[in-house]
Amino acid sequence: MRVFSTPRARPPARSNAEIARDFLDLTMRMESGRYLPYFTRFEGPITVAVRGTPSPTLTTDLGRLIYRLRTEAGLDITQTSNPDASIIVNATTRKAIQKVLPQAACFVAPNVSTLAEYRLARRTKLTSWSAMRERKKITIFVPTDVSPQETRDCLHEELSQALGPLNDLYRLADSIYNDDNLHTVLTGFDMLILKTIYAPELHSGMNRRQVANRLPEILARLNPAGQRPPGKLQPYTPKEWRENMITALAPGANMGQRLRAAETALQIAKARNLTDVRMGYNWYAIGLLTERSDPERSFVAFQNAYQYYQANSGTDIHKAQVASRIGSYALRNGNPSMALKYIEPSISAAIKGENAALLSALMLLRSEALMRNGMATDARAARVDSLGWARYGFGSERELKQRLRVLTGFSPL
Incomplete structure (x- = not known):
């Protein structure tokens, strides 16, 4: 481990x-x-x-x-x-x-x-x-x-x-x-x-x-580097946006109710001009909620989330989470080069964020993409390197296999 x-x-x-x-x-x-x-x-x-x-x-x-x-x-x-x-x-x-x-x-x-x-x-x-x-x-x-x-x-x-x-x-x-x-x-x-x-x-x-x-x-x-004029203050989070996002991501409601709540939150975010990480998170939630039922819509939502995160500073770990989903979609649709485009820059973010679960998933997705591109030696090295992180992030290789099967539709182990 x-x-x-x-x-x-x-x-x-x-x-x-x-x-x-x-x-x-x-x-x-x-x-x-x-x-x-x-x-x-x-x-x-x-x-x-x-x-x-x-x-x-x-x-x-x-x-x-x-x-x-x-x-x-x-x-x-x-x-x-x-x-x-x-x-x-x-x-x-x-x-x-x-x-x-x-x-x-x-x-x-x-x-x-x-x-x-x-x-x-x-x-x-x-x-x-x-x-x-x-x-x-x-x-x-x-x-x-x-x-x-x-x-x-x-x-x-x-x-x-x-x-x-x-x-x-x-x-x-x-x-x-x-x-x-x-x-x-x-x-x-x-x-x-x-x-x-x-x-x-x-x-x-x-x-x-x-x-x-x-x-x-x-x-x-304590923070002399912060002694400068403030940027544009972000608006407070509307109570109704927060309540809808809680409904969207909590397990209590059925999937239809959760998706409607995420869509309502998105309307509120657009009306209130929440163009910061909240908009990215809203699109990310819609991507998660449609990943099985409507993969194409999910992919578009994840791309939107990625773009909003990219437009805001300090979001490397956010982009890495979304990248794992986009990379998974690309592999399911036979596009390993696209998967690598998103996955490879995200690995360093997972390391800096100390997220072993995300890191091991990214490494295994990378391994699968490399294997499909004919780079078997590099693919095997990436797979071996990922397993130690998987034991810390997921607790066991069995749990990792189950998570990856849900994420990708296949198990790259």
Whole structure:
């Protein structure tokens, strides 16, 4: 099994004025849109302890994540065996998590330590983020009976939420704090947000205006490259667009309802001029929803998604996800050269984004395309190289074969 070593996070490219707006929306609002009365964080050193049945890769990946938080975000955070740690990582099973929250892969909750405690305290003031004035005890629940990458992705998303942002913003191209889930590990922007949250100028209990007044000075110090005039501010995400996208991509509705929701969202995006990553994601969703029923329409949707992502900066991982779908379509339709045109530039993006599942799929699609172009030696090398990443990204070669069969209509193994 292959794993990533050196982090490749890039610093944010936006101005500090834009980042300040993002910061306030991430830290002072909930995903529901409700404003939080108080800014909250841990005060003093932060400790992290693991309970339950952690897998070997969870232990390794948690250590890497804590190291990154210390070195990139400057946090005073350490792992401990003390049961009274600030943050508990409760390693459990997917089934146990979904007994409590059926749609959740993993989640985070304040002031509880176990799923049983959460079940009793759910919807009470004890587990209310808006009732907090300071963070003191938070638990993240992550599954360990899934692929190593799924466990790692949960660690990054939920541990960072325990430390800071409670909101996700669809407009962010360079952040894990986006419900599109295309970034799977903390980015340079995310580390800057966390570093700002724990800046000495801020403290728990401040209101939105007090935080906003201090942000220009903090960001000027932490991100001097961002001291420039802001670009055009992206519009806020309309509530109705967000609700339709949730319907489109959630498994609850039937396929017809999901596709209609995606189409309605697209109409809203066009009317509101959401020409950023949100438009790309909307087209990507339509491509996914029509991939089996109408491959030609799906292909056009994926091409549209790719074009919108290409027109926006910081979208390499987004383009790579779409490229895997376009490459698959090209192979199904006997065009290996077209597949390589999209796949080959995307491999480096998957490496930089530390997405082993995507990387192994791209490598195997590349192997199939090379084989069809008569380059058998290169094809075999690409196939062998992909399998180590597949074990981390998918958990097993069997799971990889099943995913690829769905993606391509054949198994290139």
